[in-house]
Amino acid sequence: MDLSELKGIITLMQKSDLTDLEIETQDLKLRLGRPGQNAVVNTQPVGQVLPLTPAPPTITQTKELEEEGIYIFKSPMVGTFYRKPSPDDPTFVSIGDTINNSSVLCIIEAMKVMNEIQSDQNGEIVEILVEDSVSVEYGQPLFKIRT
DSSP states (O other): OOHHHHHHHHHHHHHSSOSEEEEEOSSOEEEEEOOOTTOOOOOSOTTOOOOOSSOOOOHHHHHHHOOTTEEEEEOSSSEEEESSSSTTSOOSOOTTOEEOTTOEEEEEEETTEEEEEEOSSOEEEEEEOSOTTEEEOTTOEEEEEEO
16 A cells, blocks of 8 residues: 555545544555544553454355456455446446456445456456445455456
């Protein structure tokens, strides 16, 4: 995450009613909090790992999704999933489409901001795991891509 992305996240939090925000990627864990009347004080010792919500998929769930040569593209954020840029436009991708590592797969709306989500893999769309206009969680599988 670079400085401009961090500034954007802070700006979004300042403009919203959020009091807490937690983001975790492979190499970064960020937790922002704003003091308030109902603020909760964390009394657990420093260094203790706190469980994240939602819980990561269980081993059984993960194995069900894993297949030989198939990459599971997961949601990089919480928000509303859209397959099209607008209701009258065609979908970004469909089953059978060949994509590259910068193809736009979908839009995830978070706090009234439309975020174009790009693929990080080359391959072919095998399955779309989420319906249009539904809420998605961070880390939720969205697409199966044959690499």
